[in-house]
Amino acid sequence: MFKILLVCALVGLAAAYPGQLDDVNAEVISRSEDIRPDGFNTHLEISNGIKEDRAGDEHGNIRGSFSFDTPEDEPVEISYIADENGYQPTGAVLPTPPPIPVEIQRALEWIAAHPYNGEH
Template identity: 65%
Template sequence: MFKKPKMIVFQAVMISVILGVACGSPLKSPIFRSLARPPTRVGVPQVRSDDVSAVVLSRTDDVRPDGFDTSLETSNSIRGAASGDAYGNIHGSFGWVSPEGVPVSLTYVADENGYQPQGDALPTPPPVPIEIQRALAYIAAHPPAPEGQIVRKTIFG
């Protein structure tokens, strides 16, 4: 009436093997192949050949107790120069030629006021709207009352 435990274990193992083979076999249906995503192409940045083989044309480094001077120029038109003093103030410039062939140049100062770059390649903020300019002029012309002083204005003056 009841099966032996070894027979039950054998049947369970056989069912597991059959299900494993059935689930693990590749599907030959074209429906599932069409649902697969095509391979994604990853873009590799293009590097100009002169950038790959660029060499240093000149480099100077002069480090002194009262500051430093350094400069660099490469064969692919990258250049930079910087000078610094004993107080940590640095000013310099650097530049390169863009992929479009346009020379890009930046100058900078780094001192107690922070890093201050200047150049045509830097983004600029949009102009301040005229309404905001008027509001700022009004605020400057009508400063607020000092703290603690109550200003009472009535409609009837």
């Protein structure tokens, strides 16, 4: 029974994403890796449109970008920094937080201007 369910799930997945199966036949167009004591640079380009570039330093900081096309043929580009502040991606497709309401912004500014000194 489990095998039948698994086969049905795989068939359903293949039917839902027909374009994704073409990625199985994708080939590497170009690839380079330069690893040094003071950092690294890598580049990867695949025939299905996926591209990635990364550069890192001896401190573990990494700057990079990657791009691909969605199944609807919309381009997606993401740039990122990964350092002591964590992973910080940027790109037009990423959601952005809503603006802070004026009242909350005023409260935050007041709190910053009047630090708590331990007295009541």
